[in-house]
Amino acid sequence: DVKVTQSSRYLVKRTGEKVFLECVQDMDHENMFWYRQDPGLGLRLIYFSYDVKMKEKGDIPEGYSVSREKKERFSLILESASTNQTSMYLCASKTQGSFGYTFGSGTRLTVV
């Protein structure tokens, strides 16, 4: 069964901490995405990656960075976590040229 795995289901971090959210897919997908989900706002794209070492900004990249050193892993980095980054974070992947997104179960991050 194909999967997108997000390393943590729940995470609590302090303001100012550097936070790493990890996402791993086992489908050899070229494209990977990080979304943020907030009530009333739906899912908003933070960053995506076409392939290894490639990244593109989405709609709300401020305060975030990403890393894709290996094809199967796409990391979202909060350089200095702030309370307004408290949210649900969803990772997704797909084959280049397709619309078949596969989503992970999400990481609910709370910044205190």
Add this chain to the structure above:
Amino acid sequence: AQKVTQAQTEISVVEKEDVTLDCVYETRDTTYYLFWYKQPPSGELVFLIRRNSFDEQNEISGRYSWNFQKSTSSFNFTITASQVVDSAVYFCALSYNNNDMRFGAGTRLTVKP
């Protein structure tokens, strides 16, 4: 601009009722794709359907049906004879290329026994 509006924030129905989830979209592109996803309490988004802008045929899949009308820029989703397992957040989404999918705010559906 690409935009998806799901005006219904929450809907509550009793089991076996029919329910329609509304989706209105905005786009200047002539070629685009519309999607519906289901997000159960477990959190992952589950793909339900994809429609391209050139195919206005309505689709039925079991108790689910979709009504795509370009004239009103709508892509509504109806669940017939709802069941408790249909309780979830449902998202409508729009994409005009492979890497820019815009989601609506979502509609939380609660089906009570």
